[in-house]
Every structure is written in structure tokens, then in C-alpha cells.
Amino acid sequence: MVDKPVPDATRRSEKSRRAIHDAALALVAEVGYPKTTVEAIAARAGVGKQTIYRWWPSKADVLLEAFLDLGAQTARELGQEPYVIPDTGDLAVDLKAVLRATVDELLDPRFEAPARALAAEGLVNEPLGREFVAKLLEPQLRLYVDRLRSAQDAGDVRPDVDPRIALELFVSPLAQRWLQHTGPISYEYTDTLVDYALHGLAPR
Amino acid sequence: MVDKPVPDATRRSEKSRRAIHDAALALVAEVGYPKTTVEAIAARAGVGKQTIYRWWPSKADVLLEAFLDLGAQTARELGQEPYVIPDTGDLAVDLKAVLRATVDELLDPRFEAPARALAAEGLVNEPLGREFVAKLLEPQLRLYVDRLRSAQDAGDVRPDVDPRIALELFVSPLAQRWLQHTGPISYEYTDTLVDYALHGLAPR
Numbered sequence: 001m002v003d004k005p006v007p008d009a010t011r012r013s014e015k016s017r018r019a020i021h022d023a024a025l026a027l028v029a030e031v032g033y034p035k036t037t038v039e040a041i042a043a044r045a046g047v048g049k050q051t052i053y054r055w056w057p058s059k060a061d062v063l064l065e066a067f068l069d070l071g072a073q074t075a076r077e078l079g080q081e082p083y084v085i086p087d088t089g090d091l092a093v094d095l096k097a098v099l100r101a102t103v104d105e106l107l108d109p110r111f112e113a114p115a116r117a118l119a120a121e122g123l124v125n126e127p128l129g130r131e132f133v134a135k136l137l138e139p140q141l142r143l144y145v146d147r148l149r150s151a152q153d154a155g156d157v158r159p160d161v162d163p164r165i166a167l168e169l170f171v172s173p174l175a176q177r178w179l180q181h182t183g184p185i186s187y188e189y190t191d192t193l194v195d196y197a198l199h200g201l202a203p204r
Numbered sequence: 205m206v207d208k209p210v211p212d213a214t215r216r217s218e219k220s221r222r223a224i225h226d227a228a229l230a231l232v233a234e235v236g237y238p239k240t241t242v243e244a245i246a247a248r249a250g251v252g253k254q255t256i257y258r259w260w261p262s263k264a265d266v267l268l269e270a271f272l273d274l275g276a277q278t279a280r281e282l283g284q285e286p287y288v289i290p291d292t293g294d295l296a297v298d299l300k301a302v303l304r305a306t307v308d309e310l311l312d313p314r315f316e317a318p319a320r321a322l323a324a325e326g327l328v329n330e331p332l333g334r335e336f337v338a339k340l341l342e343p344q345l346r347l348y349v350d351r352l353r354s355a356q357d358a359g360d361v362r363p364d365v366d367p368r369i370a371l372e373l374f375v376s377p378l379a380q381r382w383l384q385h386t387g388p389i390s391y392e393y394t395d396t397l398v399d400y401a402l403h404g405l406a407p408r
Contacts, residue, residue: 117328119327119384123320137386156407157405158407161405165397168377168397169373169400172380173376175376176376176379180326180327180333180379181330193373196370196404198406199404199406200400200401200403201352201373202402202403203362204404
């Protein structure tokens with residue numbers, strides 16, 4: 001497939017948009033959310049403040065889009081498009097694969113520092129926290145809900161299980177270890193979480 | 205048992221110590237960790253700065269002790285001393301009881317605001333985060349490790365399960381919902397986590 005020629009103005013604004021995203025992510029990682037002002041983002045990106053306000057109503061919106069874009073970029077690089085959890089027919093294999101990719105992402109310094117700064121702000125700034133959960137985290141969790149539902153259809157997960165709660169048995173431990181430094185993160189660890197969650201702690 | 209008479213000086217310093225704890229917890233909740241200075245704690249508690257430095261080397265130590273004291277107070281009020289998870293012989297019942305008590309604590313405003321402010325700082329200030337995890341969180345998690353070990357001895361948990369990872373299947377989801385506002389917290393929710401973790405998501 002041949003790329004269509006991109007008009008100069010569009011190319012210029014894509015370049016500015018990317019520079020603004022990068023500036024916003026770098027700043028929030030360095031100085032935290034409260035000090036990441038639209039002025040500072042504009043100065044760092046080498047654009048006027050008005051350019052930012054033309055595209056986004058607030059710094060929260062710039063950051064939200066920057067994270068969505070970073071996630072999309074990372075997924076493209078890892079060859080993980082489109083965003084569905086694969087269904088090979090083996091639920092354990094599929095969950096382990098996606099959690100291993102999440103481990104890679106959480107340990108990627110491009111993602112780690114800004115995500116941590118934003119998560120810290122979300123803990124004490126409830127409206128911001130709720131917005132980022134709704135727009136960044138929940139869409140990812142929906143993918144687990146979908147995969148667990150199809151596992152229920154296939155008889156691999158009990159029909160009375162609530163998938164939205166079930167996914168937390170392997171997603172939340174990884175999130176807490178990463179957020180709060182409560183333990184090391186590795187493929188072996190996330191594989192173990194999947195095995196424990198699917199088969200339970202009690203003897204069968 | 206008759207209480208021994210408390211010397212006046214001890215009573216006075218216990219009163220100061222409690223006032224300093226209360227001031228530290230209130231301040232961190234109101235202005236966050238970075239702005240909670242020893243000076244501000246002293247002013248709010250109505251003591252001299254030197255009184256604080258005589259007892260604690262840093263503000264982190266004041267806060268650590270204030271949280272340990274608050275936890276001990278809450279446990280006394282709830283009649284949960286000594287700090288062990290009861291062993292009634294029914295693991296599900298015991299885990300559900302202690303998680304219900306944790307739900308009460310997480311929703312208690314005396315605990316909620318300072319704990320959230322400190323957790324937020326721990327996310328971006330790794331040494332502080334690690335110290336508080338080691339001194340506040342891990343000792344609580346050890347209680348689950350002990351209870352799961354005795355369940356292994358009783359044959360109620362598979363012998364190949366690592367208790368330190370297993371406890372995360374029900375502790376971390378509650379922590380993430382509370383920290384990140386990813387969902388509501390209730391007794392029904394924590395009961396469900398225990399059932400899913402013990403029996404697994406896959407059909408038996």
C-alpha cells in the first residue's frame with residue numbers, strides 16, 4: 001500500500017502535536033503534575049501557548065492524549081495491534097502473553113516516569129484520577145472482560161464469575177507491585193498470578 | 205489489673221507525642237508530604253521544633269510512628285488486638301473477616317486522607333515509599349503469610365503455592381480500588397475476592 005502524500009500544513013501540525021505530547025510527558029515526569037503548566041509545555045515544545053489551547057482545553061487533556069498516543073506507539077512497535085487480547089483457545093496462554101507485554105511496558109522508562117507521576121496525582125486529585133481511569137485504564141480492562149467472557153462461553157471460566165472483578169486477581173497485584181514497590185516484577189511472577197487465579201489456592 | 209500511677213513528666217510527654225502525631229497526620233492530609241515540614245508540625249502541635257527533633261530524626265519518622273499509632277488505636281477500638289489473623293479452621297471465614305475490617309479502616313476519614321497523601325508521595329519518592337512499605341505494609345502482609353501457611357499445614361491451600369504471592373490475589377485488588385478509585389469497595393466485593401482466589405476462576 002502506497003502512502004498518500006501528506007499536505008505540508010498537516011505534516012507541520014503533526015510534528016507540533018508530537019512535540020507537545022513529548023514535552024508534556026517529559027515535564028510531568030520531571031516536575032510532577034501540579035507544576036506541569038500549559039506555559040511550560042509550550043516553552044519546551046517550542047510552540048506558542050495559543051497553539052496548545054487551540055487543540056486542547058486543558059493540560060489534563062494534553063496529557064491524556066499524550067498517554068494514549070504513547071500507548072498506541074508502543075503497541076505498534078511491539079506488533080500488538082489491533083487492541084484485543086488474542087483468543088488461541090487457551091486462556092492461560094493468552095493472559096500470560098498480555099501480562100508479559102504489560103511487564104515490558106511498565107519497565108519501559110519512556111512510560112514509567114510520566115505514568116508514575118500521573119498516578120501519584122490521581123491518588124490525591126480525585127477528579128483527575130477518575131478521568132484517567134475512565135479514559136486510559138478502563139478501556140484496557142475491558143479487553144480482559146471480553147476475553148474472560150469468551151472463556152465463559154467456552155466453559156473455561158465458571159459462568160457465575162463476574163469478569164470485571166475476576167480480572168483484578170491478576171491485574172491488581174501487578175499494578176500494586178509496580179505502583180508501590182511492594183515486590184519485584186517479572187514474567188515468572190505474572191505467569192504465577194494467572195495460574196493461581198485460574199486454578200485457585202485451595203486443592204482441587 | 206490496676207494501672208500504675210503515671211509520673212507527671214511522662215504524662216506530659218505522652219500528651220505532646222499524641223499532639224505531634226495528630227498534627228503530622230492532619231498536615232500531610234491537608235497540604236501533602238512535601239509541604240509537611242517539621243516546623244509546621246511543631247507550630248500546629250504547639251511545641252518547639254527541638255521537641256520534635258529530640259524524639260525523631262526526620263518528618264518521615266514522625267509520620268511513620270503516627271501511622272503505626274493510629275493503626276494500633278483503630279485496632280484497639282475495633283477489638284482487634286493482638287495482631288494476628290484468627291484461625292477458626294475455616295480459611296475463607298477468617299480472610300473475609302480481616303478484609304471486612306480493612307474495608308472499614310480504608311473508609312475511615314481519619315485514616316483515608318493521610319494514608320492517601322503518603323501513598324501518593326511514595327509513588328514518586330522511591331526511598332520513602334520503600335520505607336513505608338517495609339515498616340507499615342509488609343508487617344500486615346506477614347499476617348496473611350502466616351495464616352496461609354497454617355492453611356497449607358491443614359491441607360486447605362495447595363503446598364506448592366507461595367503465600368507471599370497468593371495473598372496479593374485478594375489484598376491488591378482492594379488496594380488498587382481504594383488507591384486509584386477503580387471501583388467501589390464493600391464487604392460483598394472483598395468476600396467475592398476471597399471466594400475467587402480460593403476456588404479459582406476455572407470450573408472444578
